[in-house]
Amino acid sequence: MRASWADLAANSAVENAGAGAGTSANNAGPGNSLPPSRSTYVPPHLRNRPPSAEPPAPAYSGGTTSGAGTANAGSRWGAPRGGEYRSGGGGGRGSGWGNRSGGWDCGRDREVNPFGDQDDTEEAFNEQENSGINFDAYEDIPVETSGNNVPPPVNTFAEIDLGEALNANITRCKYVKPTPVQRHAIPISLAGRDLMACAQTGSGKTAAFCFPIISGILRGQPMQRPPRGVRTVYPLALVLSPTRELSMQIHDEARKFAYQTGVKVVVAYGGAPINHQLRDLEKGVDILVATPGRLVDLLERARVSLQMIRYLALDEADRMLDMGFEPQIRKIVEQMDMPPAGVRQTMLFSATFPKEIQRLASDFLSSYIFLAVGRVGSSTDLIVQRVEYVQESDKRSHLMDLLHAQRANGVHGKQALTLVFVETKKGADALEHWLCMNGFPATTIHGDRTQQEREMALRSFKSGNTPILVATDVAARGLDIPHVAHVVNFDLPNDIDDYVHRIGRTGRAGKKGLATAFFNDNNASLARSLAELMQEANQEVPAWLSRYAARSSFGGRNRRSGGGRFGGRDFRREGSFNRGGSDYYNAGNNSAGYGASGGYGAGASSAWD
Ligand SMILES: Nc1ncnc2c1ncn2[C@@H]1O[C@H](COP(=O)(O)OP(=O)(O)OP(=O)(O)O)[C@@H](O)[C@H]1O
Numbered sequence: 001m002r003a004s005w006a007d008l009a010a011n012s013a014v015e016n017a018g019a020g021a022g023t024s025a026n027n028a029g030p031g032n033s034l035p036p037s038r039s040t041y042v043p044p045h046l047r048n049r050p051p052s053a054e055p056p057a058p059a060y061s062g063g064t065t066s067g068a069g070t071a072n073a074g075s076r077w078g079a080p081r082g083g084e085y086r087s088g089g090g091g092g093r094g095s096g097w098g099n100r101s102g103g104w105d106c107g108r109d110r111e112v113n114p115f116g117d118q119d120d121t122e123e124a125f126n127e128q129e130n131s132g133i134n135f136d137a138y139e140d141i142p143v144e145t146s147g148n149n150v151p152p153p154v155n156t157f158a159e160i161d162l163g164e165a166l167n168a169n170i171t172r173c174k175y176v177k178p179t180p181v182q183r184h185a186i187p188i189s190l191a192g193r194d195l196m197a198c199a200q201t202g203s204g205k206t207a208a209f210c211f212p213i214i215s216g217i218l219r220g221q222p223m224q225r226p227p228r229g230v231r232t233v234y235p236l237a238l239v240l241s242p243t244r245e246l247s248m249q250i251h252d253e254a255r256k257f258a259y260q261t262g263v264k265v266v267v268a269y270g271g272a273p274i275n276h277q278l279r280d281l282e283k284g285v286d287i288l289v290a291t292p293g294r295l296v297d298l299l300e301r302a303r304v305s306l307q308m309i310r311y312l313a314l315d316e317a318d319r320m321l322d323m324g325f326e327p328q329i330r331k332i333v334e335q336m337d338m339p340p341a342g343v344r345q346t347m348l349f350s351a352t353f354p355k356e357i358q359r360l361a362s363d364f365l366s367s368y369i370f371l372a373v374g375r376v377g378s379s380t381d382l383i384v385q386r387v388e389y390v391q392e393s394d395k396r397s398h399l400m401d402l403l404h405a406q407r408a409n410g411v412h413g414k415q416a417l418t419l420v421f422v423e424t425k426k427g428a429d430a431l432e433h434w435l436c437m438n439g440f441p442a443t444t445i446h447g448d449r450t451q452q453e454r455e456m457a458l459r460s461f462k463s464g465n466t467p468i469l470v471a472t473d474v475a476a477r478g479l480d481i482p483h484v485a486h487v488v489n490f491d492l493p494n495d496i497d498d499y500v501h502r503i504g505r506t507g508r509a510g511k512k513g514l515a516t517a518f519f520n521d522n523n524a525s526l527a528r529s530l531a532e533l534m535q536e537a538n539q540e541v542p543a544w545l546s547r548y549a550a551r552s553s554f555g556g557r558n559r560r561s562g563g564g565r566f567g568g569r570d571f572r573r574e575g576s577f578n579r580g581g582s583d584y585y586n587a588g589n590n591s592a593g594y595g596a597s598g599g600y601g602a603g604a605s606s607a608w609d
Helices: 005-017 122-124 164-172 180-190 205-219 246-259 272-280 292-298 326-335 354-364 393-410 425-437 450-463 496-503 521-536 543-551 602-608
Strands: 143-146 195-199 237-240 267-268 287-290 311-315 345-350 369-373 383-389 417-421 442-445 468-471 482-490 513-519
Touching: 143 180, 164 205, 164 246, 180 195, 180 205, 180 345, 180 369, 180 450, 195 205, 205 237, 205 246, 205 287, 205 311, 237 246, 237 292, 237 326, 237 543, 246 287, 246 450, 246 496, 267 272, 267 292, 272 292, 287 292, 287 521, 292 326, 326 442, 326 496, 345 354, 345 450, 369 513, 393 417, 393 482, 417 450, 425 442, 425 468, 442 450, 450 468, 482 496, 496 513, 496 521, 513 521
Parallel strands: 195 345, 195 369, 237 287, 237 311, 267 287, 311 345, 383 513, 417 468, 417 482, 442 468, 482 513
Antiparallel strands: 143 369
8 A cells, every 4th residue: 555645754754853843933834824034034044043143154164174263262172062162163283293192092182072063953853863773774784795805794893993082982973883884894994905885875884984094094103294395284094075065074974983083184175265274284184085176276286295195085986986077086096196006095985886987996996895785776775765757847836745745744843854856056046936935945055056055055954944955966965964854856867876866865874764756758768777776675666657667678877787686796797796706705694685696687677567
């Protein structure tokens, strides 16, 4: 029996919002009346700010940034919640290199407590603790590894010697046990191996590459940086990600993991004043998190040298190596002064890894291990996927119906967060305007907005002040927004992998989520891969979509064919798949879902007839 959309939305909202959320003053009641704040129009991101709130955050949020004016007002250690903490605070940490005492216990005074950075979201949504999330949902997940001498997985963090300070931070993060990708990837990385890891959205990949990097830096000999020029900095680890917001998020996470370890994490991304970032860098950097464009700028100015890089991590690695980014990545990795593959350790992570990208990526790796957790390129079963046939001209009213239903089923009057993906920047602005005019507080994030606007939009959405975010693909990858109950693909993407990442903004960390897509003739080329994906994820495929899929023999950019279940295999094993082969080690204890036979391989299309 098919559950109604409203039920799904309500359930999802309950799952994600938890109890105790008060009614946002911003949320107009059901109906079409404009929200009160519209009469004296205040941009959505500025609504509900307490009178004493700080001015809109600057366009940067580097944790060690010092240029925020009042940055030193108050908090240092253990900055209390509720506004005193500033991510731009701190400053004046005894900088320079080699400050780490080399041991595990090297707390540093003046380090701002990143765990104080709990925004309003926590209170607003009364979030479940991470310890309460349903990682059991991942227990039966198929795992496959290939490569030589794959280190065995661990079951607990205690089994890995990450060191006292890092363990304390894991406890602070309320991580009780490692997620499947962490169970496998952390021992592999700690053993110094290069890694190409593919695991579902929201399954904890960030920690999977951050923990080994921090641990490795702590264990390593303090490095004497070459005296190339006083203003050049020499990070030991480089983490690249495709979007500014994702880099900021990784930076925030990494700072939590590195708290009181003495390992310095700095972020650099475009659209924000470079001078602030330069100042941060000058204070010292062990781990540099960056977007490629800004990093190239810093390299060309000789303000950063990659000579000392020991660890290179590419998050959303398939995106980083697709046509848009590849030249920049090659420049950074191959044409500057970074140590070559084999000398540095390289880790690539994504939820999707098309074979052609795997092939490209292998240029950056040395004797690497391929790790697939879950059905590669698939979405998690935690996300209920719905596809509705909606003509272009009906999309707005259809969206309105969904939002009304969601609002009617809101939890304690709090509207669940809804992320709406559209194709174009203009389309995003137009839809945002229309939603606001119709009483639905919305904001938007896309490439034509200033960085400051983008950050404000995201913050306003996360806090629930503006519970609808209209976004282009700039928000499709990596963003971890805990209470997104519903992702709506108002316009479907052309590429099924983009769909996977978009819907992955909900159903994260073991929680349930809902994704609705509006499909019409314009999306015919996606029909087959979409139907295939849904079937893989045990979703109900509408009969009409199956018919589209059967018809569309061209199948769009279906990168999945020929790779067994969803191309989820190491491309090196193409054509020579052999479970007993010497270069193949199946570390998973439950890899049954990955057989070359069974599943939805070649015969998948018959399912649509
Ligand atoms: N061991 C753990 N225990 C509890 N929560 C965890 C654990 N590891 C990660 N998390 C939480 O899970 C959420 C998702 O993690 P993360 O953003 O790293 O996912 P991801 O796999 O990188 O997703 P995406 O593919 O979308 O980038 C985060 O909120 C993170 O804090």
